[in-house]
Amino acid sequence: MKIQILGTAAAEGFPGLFCNCKHCKKARELGGKNIRTRSSTIIDDSIKIDFPPDSYHHVLTHNLDLSKIEHLLFTHTHMDHFNPKDLGMRTPGFAHDFSYPLHIYGNDAAIYKSKEVLWHTDQYFTFTLMHPFTTYQVGTAKVTPLPADHNPLETCLLFYIEKDGNRIFHGHDTGWFPEQTWEWLSTKKIDVAILDCTHGQLPERRNHLNIEAVKDIQNVFLEKGIMTNKSQMIATHFSHNIGLMHEDLEEIFASSGIKVAYDGIVLHV
Numbered sequence: 001m002k003i004q005i006l007g008t009a010a011a012e013g014f015p016g017l018f019c020n021c022k023h024c025k026k027a028r029e030l031g032g033k034n035i036r037t038r039s040s041t042i043i044d045d046s047i048k049i050d051f052p053p054d055s056y057h058h059v060l061t062h063n064l065d066l067s068k069i070e071h072l073l074f075t076h077t078h079m080d081h082f083n084p085k086d087l088g089m090r091t092p093g094f095a096h097d098f099s100y101p102l103h104i105y106g107n108d109a110a111i112y113k114s115k116e117v118l119w120h121t122d123q124y125f126t127f128t129l130m131h132p133f134t135t136y137q138v139g140t141a142k143v144t145p146l147p148a149d150h151n152p153l154e155t156c157l158l159f160y161i162e163k164d165g166n167r168i169f170h171g172h173d174t175g176w177f178p179e180q181t182w183e184w185l186s187t188k189k190i191d192v193a194i195l196d197c198t199h200g201q202l203p204e205r206r207n208h209l210n211i212e213a214v215k216d217i218q219n220v221f222l223e224k225g226i227m228t229n230k231s232q233m234i235a236t237h238f239s240h241n242i243g244l245m246h247e248d249l250e251e252i253f254a255s256s257g258i259k260v261a262y263d264g265i266v267l268h269v
């Protein structure tokens with residue numbers, strides 16, 4: 001199984017779209033893995049999680065063939081994850097030579113807002129409203145959405161994905177997981193966990209996680225046998241406010257074996 005993480009910044013990007021702070025200036029100077037765009041992940045070239053405003057940039061930078069994407073899962077409708085108007089480009093006149101429809105999954109806000117802008121429905125797009133703790137067949141994968149600790153105005157979703165014998169946990173955007181989510185995960189196994197690390201070394205661990213909380217989650221996963229030493233844990237979705245360059249993050253996480261995501265990173269399971 002192939003997992004590609006395309007964007008690894010928080011909403012503002014790194015350097016921030018309009019930001020002139022010292023961290024963003026440093027990131028601009030250093031370039032490379034310090035340039036982070038908005039969130040998305042692709043599994044086996046066919047299942048995509050989130051569709052940020054940087055999607056076209058991702059296609060050009062990573063030479064992607066998005067026509068192969070058959071299933072699109074939305075975590076929530078914050079703009080750094082959700083730009084459904086661009087999906088209108090996946091219709092006749094704008095795109096040729098691939099098969100319809102694109103299957104879209106998400107909470108009520110994501111489905112409602114997608115339908116508002118994708119008027120060529122039925123033939124070209126299908127919509128599945130996801131309810132937490134219900135398992136959905138998504139192509140050859142089974143996907144169970146779980147409640148996150150994030151925007152209280154919508155049901156932000158984490159995803160537990162089972163595909164070809166592998167178990168992936170897509171854990172952002174979120175703070176420390178709600179109790180029901182912990183309970184549901186307690187009997188499960190995870191091969192790859194991708195976790196929110198927006199707050200870096202800042203003390204907050206609600207709404208988004210910080211480094212300490214990511215390490216604490218790793219410990220709970222290991223203690224409960226949800227993960228083993230063979231499992232992979234990846235930190236992503238970093239805010240410019242944390243002031244940490246890619247190398248700093250790698251150093252901080254080195255002893256715990258947690259990988260620091262960068263734009264375009266490919267993981268094989």
Ligand SMILES: [Zn+2]
Binds near residue numbers: 081
């Ligand atoms: Zn976000």
Ligand SMILES: [Zn+2]
Binds near residue numbers: 016019023025241
């Ligand atoms: Zn900045």
Ligand SMILES: [Zn+2]
Binds near residue numbers: 076078173
């Ligand atoms: Zn968010």
